[in-house]
Each structure stands twice: as C-alpha cells, then as structure tokens.
Amino acid sequence: MSSYKIAVLGAGPGGMSAAARAAESGVSHVLLESSDKVANTIQKYQKGKHVMAEPGILPLRSPIGFDAGKREEILNTWEEGLAEHKVNIQYDAEVSAIDGSKGNFTIKLSRGEPVIAENIILGIGMQGNPRQLGVDGDNAPFVQYQLDDPDEYNGETIVVVGAGDAAIENAVALATNNKVYIVNRKDEFARAKEGNLNLILANIDSGDVECFYGTTPAMVELTPDAEKPGIFHLNTPNGEASVPVDRIIARLGAIAPRGLVESFGIEFPNKDPNAIPALSSQYESNVPGIYVIGALGGYPLIKQAMNQGYEVVEYIEGRDVKPADHDLIAEKLQEIPSEMDVDEILAEMQARIPVFAGVNALQFRELMLDSNVHKFPMGDVIFTKNDYTNSFYTIFNGSVEVEVDSSLSITSEQGNFFGEMSLISGRRRSATVRAGADCIVIETPRRTMNKLISSVDDVKKVLDQTFILRTIQQKFAPNTPLEVLRPVAENTSINQFAPGEVIFSQGDEGDSLHFIRSGSVTVSSNVEGREMVMSYVPANQSVGEMALLGDTTRSATVKA
Structure with a gap:
C-alpha cells in the first residue's frame, strides 16, 4: 500500500489547489478523483458557460491559475497547472471508507489498493447529489x-x-x-x-x-x-x-453526501439537510486530521475553495498563514477598540449576537466581507422612519433607541438586531433608530442577509422568533420586557396562506388574533346569501382582535 502525508479526496477547484500546493512544497501527496476527469462539477457546466471569479475583492492564493472566463479555457488552465506541478493524481479512485486516526488513516477504494495517509483533505463537493423537485411526477423523462x-x-x-x-x-x-x-x-x-x-x-x-x-x-x-x-x-x-x-x-442546488461523510466520523450540527460540518478556523473537522474545504464546508465559490486548498496545506505543514480575506476583514474592524485579533473579534461577534450563533465560522467571514462596522456617537441617527434604505443591522456593543412614534421608544441592547423589515422587499423603515451609549453596529446588505437566511435554517428561526416577540411588544404591550412576553410568543406560530385561502370564516369561534407580516387580506361578510368584501387589510396590521374579548364568534370572513 502507498503511504502519503496528505491525501486529497476530490479533484475539484479546492482539491486541485491543495494537491498543487503540496506538490509545490515537496510534500508527499495523492489526489484521489472518483471520475475520469478533474473538476467534475465544472465539466458539467453548460457548454461555453462564462465562469465568474467571485468575490472580486478577494485575492487568489493558489499555485494553479484562475480568472473569469469560459468553462473550456478554465479547465485547460487547471489541467496545465496540474501537469506543471507534477501533481500525483489517481482517476477512477472512488473512496468507500476511511478508517484509523490522524497520522495513520486507511482510505479504502471501491477498486484498487487502499491508501495510507497522515492527513486527509475532503474536497468532494456536493453536485453529485442534486436536490429533487419533491413533487409527484418529478421522475418524468422530461x-x-x-x-x-x-x-x-x-x-x-x-x-x-x-x-x-x-x-x-x-x-x-x-x-x-x-x-x-x-x-x-x-x-x-x-x-x-x-x-x-x-x-x-x-x-x-x-x-x-x-x-x-x-x-x-x-x-x-x-x-x-x-x-x-x-x-x-x-x-x-x-x-x-x-x-x-x-x-x-x-436547478435547486445540491445536498451533502451526508451518509458517506458521516461514515468517515464527521459530525453535522443538526439534521437539517442544508447543514454543513462544524469546522475550526483552519478547516479541521471534529475528526483530528480530516479537513473539509469547498462546497461541503459551506464555500461553493471557486476562488474561495482554491484559497482554502492552499491554506489547509500550510496549516498541516505547521506554517502560520492568515486566510486570504484576513486583511480585508481587518480593515472593516478598525472602528472596534480592542486588543483582540481578527479571529477573536469575529468569534466574539458570533458569541454576542444570537442571530449569527448558528452560522458556520467560515460562512460568517464571508458575510463580514460584504458588511461594514460602524461606531456611532450617542444620539446619531442611523436611519429615519419611512426611509427606503434596506440594510440589516446587528448590535455588537452598546445600544440603540428605536423610535416607533412620538409616544413609543424602545431600547435595543447588545446582541439584538434591527432593520429586519427591510428584508421584505419594498418596505420603508418603520421607525427612526438613534445610537445609544457605546454603540457599535454591523451593517449587512439586504441581499447578503437574505442569502444567509436561505442557507442557514437557524438564522431564519431566530428572525421569526424575534419578529413574533417584537410584534407582540410593539402592538400590544410596549412597556413589557421581552422576557415576560416570551411565554406568549411560544404559543404563537407563523403561517403562510395561498391566495384566496380562508384564514377564518364568519361564524367561527374567535380563538386567535392574526397579524399580517407580508401581503394583504380581504375582509368579507355574508349579506343575504352574498359575500360582500368590506375592506382590504395590508401588511403590518392585525385582524381578529375581537377574539381577545373571549367567547366571541367571527363577524366576518378573512381570506389571503
């Protein structure tokens, strides 16, 4: 059996970059690719596809080249780079199992002799597991x-x-x-x-x-x-x-080959199909000696994966190298008065701000590349009611004052967020927000935040739970602390209704109040056998208030 210091599983962009860096550094290595070509995912891109080199602000750190261009040109560049660095690659080398521990892993292949490795880099990607439509007939031939x-x-x-x-x-x-x-x-x-x-x-x-x-x-x-x-x-x-x-x-994306990855001993944080393994800042999984890069680690962009491939070899070799995004993020953190380094500040941000707590540390770095950190003097206006600005804000330090109207002002402390209504398309700001004492906030673009919500289920859950609490507080109990309202919020649910679907009918028992988060409803009444629309109620309003009086029946029908 052949033995290597580093075995790289998967010849995608990250895997190729890692193997090329190992070859360039004179480290014994092998690149195991299950198919007969490198970059199997890119091979499947549509013919002539223009491949982007995003994020544009991020420098490339890899022995093999990559610039935006056509699929065919990029594949040719990579093949030339592998040949130039004399990368040791085995094709048709499908991995079936991994045994052992750091320093002495045995990698079993579906065909051929097992491979021994001190360290393993997983760059296997996810495109072999496309997400299905999930409806009747989704296996039709067309x-x-x-x-x-x-x-x-x-x-x-x-x-x-x-x-x-x-x-x-x-x-x-x-x-x-x-x-x-x-x-x-x-x-x-x-x-x-x-x-x-x-x-x-x-x-x-x-x-x-x-x-x-x-x-x-x-x-x-x-x-x-x-x-x-x-x-x-x-x-x-x-x-x-x-x-x-x-x-x-x-084209619904792909899901991780979870069964295979878990068979290697790697753990996922929850059962969410979109979950990715929990990794250290150096891409190491819970299994010492097994590292995860690229899409499987939450970084689907080519340039990011290639940078990770380079960096993980440096970490294995014991060399002190900062991530490619280090200087860019450090520049954004200049307003924070702290002796902590970049990694420590980012970790503190996730520890203080619950909405980011469930985000993979590497995904959080990506979010911070798009975000800005502001330190506001006390009393400064962050945004004004009815503005059309649409950033999302989180409070890293201090507090803000949320002025809903002339009679209602709410203090929001460290760890909270505001401006979340901007995440719903077309909404004006619903309040004026001023900086409180020692105020430091993170401003994240709406598109970046919505992308995170789509990718990390825990973020959506925190936003939904907070929306419920704040709605109850602002509409019905403005002077009541959120903690006191939490039991009420736990009995509240967020429901989605199809157009024309009945939310409640005239004559029903009045047992609940409904607040409209987005969209609108019609209120109609049965008059001499005919349904008459009485009014339209838009978002940010409630219906069914009479139910709060108890022992009532609905006086109208409400439809989405």
Whole structure:
C-alpha cells in the first residue's frame, strides 16, 4: 500500500489547489478523483458557460491559475497547472471508507489498493447529489437536473426551476431558441451574483424569459397523447397555474453526501439537510486530521475553495498563514477598540449576537466581507422612519433607541438586531433608530442577509422568533420586557396562506388574533346569501382582535 502525508479526496477547484500546493512544497501527496476527469462539477457546466471569479475583492492564493472566463479555457488552465506541478493524481479512485486516526488513516477504494495517509483533505463537493423537485411526477423523462448544451434544444417550451446562478444561466441561454419560464419561490433573486441578477432581470423585462415569482411546484403531469409530453402545475400567488411543457430543468442546488461523510466520523450540527460540518478556523473537522474545504464546508465559490486548498496545506505543514480575506476583514474592524485579533473579534461577534450563533465560522467571514462596522456617537441617527434604505443591522456593543412614534421608544441592547423589515422587499423603515451609549453596529446588505437566511435554517428561526416577540411588544404591550412576553410568543406560530385561502370564516369561534407580516387580506361578510368584501387589510396590521374579548364568534370572513 502507498503511504502519503496528505491525501486529497476530490479533484475539484479546492482539491486541485491543495494537491498543487503540496506538490509545490515537496510534500508527499495523492489526489484521489472518483471520475475520469478533474473538476467534475465544472465539466458539467453548460457548454461555453462564462465562469465568474467571485468575490472580486478577494485575492487568489493558489499555485494553479484562475480568472473569469469560459468553462473550456478554465479547465485547460487547471489541467496545465496540474501537469506543471507534477501533481500525483489517481482517476477512477472512488473512496468507500476511511478508517484509523490522524497520522495513520486507511482510505479504502471501491477498486484498487487502499491508501495510507497522515492527513486527509475532503474536497468532494456536493453536485453529485442534486436536490429533487419533491413533487409527484418529478421522475418524468422530461425532468432533468443539469444542462450540458443549451444549443441542443430548439422550439421547446421549457420551465427552469430555481433562483440561483445555474438556473439563471440556463434560462437565459435557452431563451435564444425556446420559450422559457423561470420559477422562483421568492419575490427576488437574492442568491444570485450581481452579474447574473442583472442578466435575468434584463431578460424578464424584455420578455425573453417569463418569471413566476413567489411560486412553488405542485405536480408534474404526464400527457403522452397531447402535443406536449407533460403539464407542470404550479402554486402561484394568484392560484394554480398549469404550463404545458416539453422539458423541466430543476436547478435547486445540491445536498451533502451526508451518509458517506458521516461514515468517515464527521459530525453535522443538526439534521437539517442544508447543514454543513462544524469546522475550526483552519478547516479541521471534529475528526483530528480530516479537513473539509469547498462546497461541503459551506464555500461553493471557486476562488474561495482554491484559497482554502492552499491554506489547509500550510496549516498541516505547521506554517502560520492568515486566510486570504484576513486583511480585508481587518480593515472593516478598525472602528472596534480592542486588543483582540481578527479571529477573536469575529468569534466574539458570533458569541454576542444570537442571530449569527448558528452560522458556520467560515460562512460568517464571508458575510463580514460584504458588511461594514460602524461606531456611532450617542444620539446619531442611523436611519429615519419611512426611509427606503434596506440594510440589516446587528448590535455588537452598546445600544440603540428605536423610535416607533412620538409616544413609543424602545431600547435595543447588545446582541439584538434591527432593520429586519427591510428584508421584505419594498418596505420603508418603520421607525427612526438613534445610537445609544457605546454603540457599535454591523451593517449587512439586504441581499447578503437574505442569502444567509436561505442557507442557514437557524438564522431564519431566530428572525421569526424575534419578529413574533417584537410584534407582540410593539402592538400590544410596549412597556413589557421581552422576557415576560416570551411565554406568549411560544404559543404563537407563523403561517403562510395561498391566495384566496380562508384564514377564518364568519361564524367561527374567535380563538386567535392574526397579524399580517407580508401581503394583504380581504375582509368579507355574508349579506343575504352574498359575500360582500368590506375592506382590504395590508401588511403590518392585525385582524381578529375581537377574539381577545373571549367567547366571541367571527363577524366576518378573512381570506389571503
């Protein structure tokens, strides 16, 4: 059996970078790739795809090159880089098990002799496990989960499902020769890179692509005797829509090969399918000697993965190297009067601010690259009521005063957040916020925060719980501490209703109050057998208040 100091599993961008750095440093290594080519995920990108080198502000740290360009050019650059550094790579080397411990791991392969390694770097990615539509009929022959060459399709009606970069690029490329719809379950493309966001919005504005916003798949129906092979049924804000289709392309991301990774002894923090392993600041998992980089570690961007590949070899070799983003983040933290270093300040931020507590430390670094830290003198206005600004703020130190109106001002202390209503598209600021004593806040762009909410379930849970508490306090008990209201909040739920769905009916027992977080409702009454709409109630208002009086029945019907 062959023995190495470092075994790299997966020849994706991060794995290639790690192996090339090991080769460059004269470290014994092997790069194990389960397929017959490097960068299997990029190989599956659509033909001619322009690959972006994001984040643009982040420097590249790798022995092999990477610049924005076409898929084919990038793959060629990487293959040349591996050859130049004489990287020891084994193809068709699928890993089936890992035994042993740091300094003496045995890596078992589906075929061939086992490999012995002192350290293991996991760069296996997630694209081999695409997320399915999850509805009846999602295994129909015209449903696919990747797109190789958009020019293969002509004159078809195609629905692309997803709101990320892959979905956008597929939809735009296909729109040249086909009728294309894109399905977005949100009301915006929060997770897309800036360039792709502008691209899809331009195509929607021009009519080249039609978008179903706020829409989810309902069912795929096979229609073998019709002109189109299927009908895609969708739940839209206006009710069900049925689209006859030639093809459905679902680009819903991928999930970690959790069973395999857990068989290596690596632990996930919870059962959430989107969860990623808990890692140290040096990418080491709970298993000493096994390191995780790239998409599996929460860093799907190519440049980030390549930087990690370089850095993890430096850590294994005992060399003191700061992450590539260190200086950029240090510059953002200059306003914080502290003797702590960058890593310590970031850890303190997560410890003090509950909404960030469940975020992987590496994801938090990514968030901080997009954020800014402000130290405000006491009394300074951070934003004014009815402003259209849309940043999200968290309080790292001190406090702020939230002036809801002339008679209601609430103090928000360290660890809390404000400006969360901006995360809902199109909302004005609902209050004026002024800095309190020793005020230091983190300002995060709306798109960055929404991306985090989509990726980390714990963040959404904290936001939802806090929304409930603050709504109860502001609307019904402004002078009551949040802790006193917590038992009430625990009996409160957030529900989503389809358009036209009845929330409660006239004559029902009045046993609950409803506060409208987003959207609106109609209030109607039965008058001589006819339903008469009495009013429309917008977001940030409540309905059903009479239920608080007890032993009442509903005097009207309320529908979403």
